[in-house]
């Protein structure tokens with residue numbers, strides 16, 4: 001599944017912060033989007049994930065338009081999962097349930113195989129021993145890793161991650177990028193990672209740069 005953004009513009013009030021961005025996220029690729037603070041990365045990611053209707057331009061998830069008449073199309077948005085900068089975890093659920101709850105919201109029944117997959121993902125982000133904790137009982141970096149595990153648990157064909165390695169040391173940051181790259185390659189997913197972090201860029205299939213709301 002691919003995500004395609006065409007001529008995306010976005011303004012907050014009178015200030016335009018994205019000035020006509022074209023971005024193609026093909027299936028099976030991890031794309032890293034690098035750019036200084038304030039360059040528009042989070043805004044672009046929110047638009048790609050159906051969280052923010054752009055002022056102009058189109059987003060397609062495969063062939064389906066994500067925004068129709070200024071409103072998000074829920075079915076197209078259902079193919080995306082994101083890791084937000086502010087935690088995307090649900091505060092009153094344990095870490096494990098933050099993964100499993102995605103089955104409930106998608107109308108699926110959780111199977112033993114799903115529980116095993118959740119455990120494997122928590123292992124991969126080194127959080128198995130903290131599966132019964134609540135998000136408030138985790139460090140910032142642990143919350144970030146749990147949010148990555150929860151996004152990957154959905155098996156969404158489009159994954160959008162905003163600074164998923166920001167609070168992590170080099171080793172753990174790399175492990176998270178490896179996990180996202182594996183998800184792209186093994187599940188043929190389109191993965192976009194916004195980052196300041198240049199340490200794990202070799203794991204990206206493509207590196208794009210954004211500055212002042214324009215892709216370079």
Ligand SMILES: Nc1ncnc2c1ncn2[C@@H]1O[C@H](COP(=O)(O)OP(=O)(O)OP(=O)(O)O)[C@@H](O)[C@H]1O
Nearest residue numbers: 012013017035036037038039040041042043044085
């Ligand atoms: N809700 C908002 N209202 C007004 N301006 C906003 C709003 N959100 C973001 N902006 C502005 O839009 C521009 C792009 O912000 P955005 O968060 O997309 O950048 P970013 O590249 O993700 O930055 P960072 O790396 O610091 O997270 C910035 O100038 C920011 O101040």
